[in-house]
Amino acid sequence: MKHEKMAGTQRKVKRFVIDVSSYITIFINRETDWLLHYIVQNKIEIFVDNLLIAELTRVLNYPKIKNILPLDAIYYISFVRIISTHIVAKSFQIQSPDPEDNYLYDLSLSAHAKLLVTGDGALVSWVDSPVETISLSMFKTLFRNF
Numbered sequence: 001m002k003h004e005k006m007a008g009t010q011r012k013v014k015r016f017v018i019d020v021s022s023y024i025t026i027f028i029n030r031e032t033d034w035l036l037h038y039i040v041q042n043k044i045e046i047f048v049d050n051l052l053i054a055e056l057t058r059v060l061n062y063p064k065i066k067n068i069l070p071l072d073a074i075y076y077i078s079f080v081r082i083i084s085t086h087i088v089a090k091s092f093q094i095q096s097p098d099p100e101d102n103y104l105y106d107l108s109l110s111a112h113a114k115l116l117v118t119g120d121g122a123l124v125s126w127v128d129s130p131v132e133t134i135s136l137s138m139f140k141t142l143f144r145n146f
Contacts, residue, residue, distance in 0.1 A: 014044045014115075017108045019101070020055045021119030022136040027076050028068055039083055042143045047111035048084040051103040056080060087111055094130060097122040105130055115139070 026035050039046060059065060060073035069076070087110060094105035101123060108116045108131040116131050117139045118124060124133050 012043070014042065015047065015111055015113045016044055016115045016117060016139075017047050017052075017104060017111060017113045017131075018139075019104055019116065019118035019120065019123075020052065020059050022117050022139070023056060023076070023080060024059060024065065025119060025136055032079055036083060038140075038143070046084040047107060047113060048080060048086055049089045049103070049107050049110075051089070052107060053077065053080070053086075085111075092130070096129070097126050 026032060038044070057073060057077055060069070060076055066073070087107070089103065089106040089110040092106050092109050094102045094109075096102050096105055098120060101118075101120060104116055104118070104123070107113075113131060116123070116129075116133045117136055118133060119136060123129070124135050126133060
């Protein structure tokens with residue numbers, strides 16, 4: 001795990017995974033500057049894998065999303081790649097409430113992520129989740145000193 005020394009102390013980097021639905025909300029609300037600053041200020045490391053990038057690419061190319069966002073999909077994908085650490089996730093055979101999102105738990109567990117941030121209510125309320133799963137609005141309130 002990464003550590004950074006600051007004035008004689010060590011601050012642990014917080015490891016998170018952000019779901020595509022949350023990225024889309026951030027892009028629609030024009031909050032990329034906020035996210036970047038939030039990540040740096042709070043020592044957060046975000047993880048992605050090929051499946052998340054593929055889903056992000058697919059969703060960004062939906063006509064409805066393309067009409068809302070001012071930039072081409074490649075700019076948003078590049079932003080996510082720049083702010084994230086890319087890993088190859090192991091399969092943990094997770095059976096989430098939404099089988100299409102099982103990969104998010106594989107990614108989170110492989111990255112030893114503390115949190116999964118998602119807009120999927122079924123995942124947020126999943127009692128047996130192997131990783132703490134929170135909404136984007138909860139993510140925004142985690143660091144009160146920001």
